[in-house]
Every structure is written in C-alpha cells, then in structure tokens.
Amino acid sequence: MTVPATNTANLLRQVSAHDFDGDESARLATIREAQRLINRLQHPTERSWELAFENWAILGTLQTFVDLGIFERWLRLCRLLAAKDFIEEVAEEQYKLTPFSLALGDRGSLQAGWIQCGHDHFKYGGLDHFSRFLQETSYRDPVDGGNTVYRFGCPENLDLWARCSLTPELQTSFSEMMECWTRYKTHWADYFDTNVLLSCEIDHSAPILVDVGGNRGHDISLFRARHHAAIPAGSLVLQDRPEALALAEVDQDKIRIMPHDVLTPQPVRNARAYMFHAVFHDWSDDKSLVILKHTAAAMKPGYSRLLIADVVLPPTGASAFQAAMDVSMMGLLSAKERTQGMWEELLSGAGFKILKIWKDPKQYESVIEAELGTPEQKDE
Ligand SMILES: C[S@@+](CC[C@H](N)C(=O)[O-])C[C@H]1O[C@@H](n2cnc3c(N)ncnc32)[C@H](O)[C@@H]1O
Structure with missing residues (x-):
C-alpha cells in the first residue's frame, strides 16, 4: 500500500459525489470499491x-422520524443517525441535515416511500421469513407465485398484489418506491432509441405504445414528454391493476388509462409496441409464458414490437443491484431475474425472436427488443 494507513481516513474524507462531474459509471465503481x-x-x-x-434499529428510527415529520421540522436528532452520517453533528446536541435526511423530509423526492415500502413490504420477503420458508419447503427454488416467502411472512397471509389491493396505503408506498426507483435508474428511453418506434409508417387505427404493468404512469409520461408533437390523442395506453391506476396522474388526452390483468388476453390489438418494464421479473417462467402468449396474440406480425426493460444477468460479475434484485424477487414473488440465455428460451417459447438487446450504461437493466418470428439458427 502506498498511502500510510493513518492518512487513509483523511484521504477518503476528501472524496465527494461532486468529484465525478456526472460520470455515473465512475461514481458507482468507486462506491463498489469503497x-x-x-x-x-x-x-x-x-x-x-x-x-x-x-439496520433494524436505523430503519425503525428513520421511520419514526418520517412519521413525526422531524426531518421537515429540523428538531434535535439522535446520536445513532449522526453516528451513521444520516445527519451531521456540529456541536453538542446540535445537528445539521445531510442531503439524505433532507430528501427524506421532502415528500416530492419520494425517498420516504422507499423506507415505508421496506416496512410495508420488503421485510416480509426477507429476514427470518426467508430462511424459515426455504427450510419448510425443503430448499426448493420457489416458483409458485401463490406460495411466497412474502405471503408466509406477512400477517394477513396474502400475496404482495392482494395486500396492495386491499389497503390503499400499501399500494401508495409500493408505487412511490417504484417511481423513486425509476427516477434513479437510467431511463430506458435514454439507452433505447425511442425513434425506432416512430420511424416507420404508423398505423393510426391502433395505439403507438402500451405500457403494460406501467404502475402510475411514470414511464409512459416520459415517452409522451419526449415525443409530444408526434403523438396523436389517445395513442398511448397505460395498463395495470385498478388500484395502481387509481394513483396515476397522467395527461389523459394522450394517455388512455385501462385496467388490465396481464394473465388475461390483451385487449389492445395491433399496437406498434407493448412495453413491460420490471414486470417479467415478478413472474415465474410458466406465468411469463402466459403473459407473452396473450401479447403475441394481440400483435400485428411485421409491425408490432415487444419491449422488455428488465435485468439481463451477465454470465459472471453481476452487480450487487442485479444480484440483490434477483434474491428479492425470489422472496417477494417466487420469481427471478434472467440471463440472456434464459430470456432467449422464454421468448422463443412464446414465438418471439430478439432483434436487439439495448444495454443501460449503468449495467442495471436492458431493453430487449423483439418481434414475432423464429430466432435465426446460430452457425455452429
Ligand atoms: C415491479 S412493478 C413495475 C411497474 C412499472 N412498470 C415500473 O417499472 O415502474 C410491477 C407492476 O405490475 C403490476 N401488476 C401486478 N400484477 C398484475 C396483473 N395481474 N395485471 C396487471 N398488472 C399487474 C403491479 O401493479 C406493478 O405496477
């Protein structure tokens, strides 16, 4: 080591997020090394x-502070949060908010939704529920969406979507977390060229884009904003469970809101594209096949595209985000993330061929662009 150990702490203290000047890959690589x-x-x-x-003491403390509005009111904060740099201790019993605690107090940032979602949902897919469920099911890989760690762990013995449907607050924390997460991720429209969808002769008797499982419309609203002038009224469709759509705030001139259950036939036919963002990672292969076959049946051959924005696990070196998301999906929904080979097998099983995989520079998700047809045979 070239730096004396005693100087290391001083050196590390000088590094800040501003040093990276917007270079997200370098910032993330540094976090990984740190x-x-x-x-x-x-x-x-x-x-x-x-x-x-x-972790549990901190999450409980943060949740209490969010509930009491303490971050908004800037009262005396506790030693634990200062010791963990959630706030900064500037003198005895005097504390300063950090960017993180400020964000928790700013409802518009939706960060408090993450913390709430951890309490409302994520803990039921993890903790001791995870290990006890696996023990009780003889350590078989969970593939039954009706029998999940989440359901085993939560007090009502219901699955994630059923709990959200019964209790609006549980739907809100889930939806806020999803929107906050989407704002953080590289947006799929930043690494998939959305002009691909508009640069052909558009069939105006059918929608341009159907966002299936689009939650409260954060993705389709961004697409609308990008291509505002080129999009006729009503040619974007947002589909989800009714309880998720109840929270949608979208431009209803351009975006049609349509309750739809993905396990039933797709009612919108011949659209230019059907988008599924973070949807298939919620479903096992057999349920995913059902959803894909319903989508295929609605598509116009040679015209409609399937767009899947989801994780494509690399053969080695998956990031902690990707690997943790895979295990979370296992616990929450008995589902999973997939490698490229797993995606190829799933899609070809439903009659699709992959045209291109568009990769996120942050190496989190990718957009798989596919159409109806048989995959070309690879030369041996
Ligand atoms: C992980 S979220 C992804 C949401 C959104 N696409 C995004 O990326 O932010 C999965 C979505 O699937 C929806 N969903 C779950 N079960 C569904 C069903 N049977 N039919 C339609 N949508 C469903 C959920 O309400 C949720 O909005």
Whole structure:
C-alpha cells in the first residue's frame, strides 16, 4: 500500500459525489470499491452486527422520524443517525441535515416511500421469513407465485398484489418506491432509441405504445414528454391493476388509462409496441409464458414490437443491484431475474425472436427488443 494507513481516513474524507462531474459509471465503481474496502476492513462480528442488529434499529428510527415529520421540522436528532452520517453533528446536541435526511423530509423526492415500502413490504420477503420458508419447503427454488416467502411472512397471509389491493396505503408506498426507483435508474428511453418506434409508417387505427404493468404512469409520461408533437390523442395506453391506476396522474388526452390483468388476453390489438418494464421479473417462467402468449396474440406480425426493460444477468460479475434484485424477487414473488440465455428460451417459447438487446450504461437493466418470428439458427 502506498498511502500510510493513518492518512487513509483523511484521504477518503476528501472524496465527494461532486468529484465525478456526472460520470455515473465512475461514481458507482468507486462506491463498489469503497464497499469492498469496508468488507475487507470489517471484523466478521462488525459485519453481522451491521446486518442483523444496526439496520433494524436505523430503519425503525428513520421511520419514526418520517412519521413525526422531524426531518421537515429540523428538531434535535439522535446520536445513532449522526453516528451513521444520516445527519451531521456540529456541536453538542446540535445537528445539521445531510442531503439524505433532507430528501427524506421532502415528500416530492419520494425517498420516504422507499423506507415505508421496506416496512410495508420488503421485510416480509426477507429476514427470518426467508430462511424459515426455504427450510419448510425443503430448499426448493420457489416458483409458485401463490406460495411466497412474502405471503408466509406477512400477517394477513396474502400475496404482495392482494395486500396492495386491499389497503390503499400499501399500494401508495409500493408505487412511490417504484417511481423513486425509476427516477434513479437510467431511463430506458435514454439507452433505447425511442425513434425506432416512430420511424416507420404508423398505423393510426391502433395505439403507438402500451405500457403494460406501467404502475402510475411514470414511464409512459416520459415517452409522451419526449415525443409530444408526434403523438396523436389517445395513442398511448397505460395498463395495470385498478388500484395502481387509481394513483396515476397522467395527461389523459394522450394517455388512455385501462385496467388490465396481464394473465388475461390483451385487449389492445395491433399496437406498434407493448412495453413491460420490471414486470417479467415478478413472474415465474410458466406465468411469463402466459403473459407473452396473450401479447403475441394481440400483435400485428411485421409491425408490432415487444419491449422488455428488465435485468439481463451477465454470465459472471453481476452487480450487487442485479444480484440483490434477483434474491428479492425470489422472496417477494417466487420469481427471478434472467440471463440472456434464459430470456432467449422464454421468448422463443412464446414465438418471439430478439432483434436487439439495448444495454443501460449503468449495467442495471436492458431493453430487449423483439418481434414475432423464429430466432435465426446460430452457425455452429
Ligand atoms: C415491479 S412493478 C413495475 C411497474 C412499472 N412498470 C415500473 O417499472 O415502474 C410491477 C407492476 O405490475 C403490476 N401488476 C401486478 N400484477 C398484475 C396483473 N395481474 N395485471 C396487471 N398488472 C399487474 C403491479 O401493479 C406493478 O405496477
């Protein structure tokens, strides 16, 4: 090591997010290295403590502060949050908000929705529910969406979507988390060229884009904003469960809101594109095949495109985001993320051929562009 150990802390303290000047790949690579550094330096007991003890105390504390509106009111904050840099201690019993705690107090940032969603939903797909469920099911890979860790762990013994449908607050925290997550991710329209959809002779008797499982419309609204002038009224369609659509705030001149259950036949026929963003990772292969076959039956051969924005797991070196999302899907919905080979098999099984896989530079999700047809045979 070239830097004396005593100087390392001083050097690290000087690094800030501004140093990267918007270079997201470099910022994320640095976080990864910093995390590896922590992993190398931590004693096993320190790591266990953080995972199994401290996290729950911090989440409980943050939730209480959000509930009480303490971040908005800037009152005295506690030592634990200062010790973990959620706030900054500037003098005895005096604390300053950090960008993170400010964001928690700013409802528009939707960060508080994440914390709430952790309490409302994510904890039921993890914790000891996860290990006990796997033990009780003889460590079989969960593939039955009706029998999930989540359902096993939650007090009502219901699946994620059923709980959201019964309790509006649970739907709200889930939807806020999804929108916040979408704002953070590289938007699919930034690495998939959306002009592809408009640069052919458009059939105006059918919609241009159907956002299937589009939640409260954050994705389709961005598409509308980008191509505002080129899009006739009513030619965008937002589909989801009625309870998710109840929270949609979209331009209803251009965007038609349509309740639709993905496991039933697709009512919108001959659209230019059917988009599924973070939808198939919620479903096992057999249910995904049902959804794909309903979509295929609605598509016009040679014209309609299928767009899937989801994780494509690399053969090696999956990021922590990708790997954690895979295990979360296992716990929440008995579902999974897929490798390119798994996507090829699933799509060809429903009569699709992949035209191109558009990759997110942040290496989180990709857009799989496909159409009806048989995949070309690869030369041996
Ligand atoms: C992980 S979210 C993705 C939402 C959105 N596409 C995004 O990327 O932010 C999955 C979506 O599928 C919807 N969903 C779940 N079951 C459904 C069903 N049977 N029919 C239609 N939509 C469903 C949920 O309400 C939710 O909005």
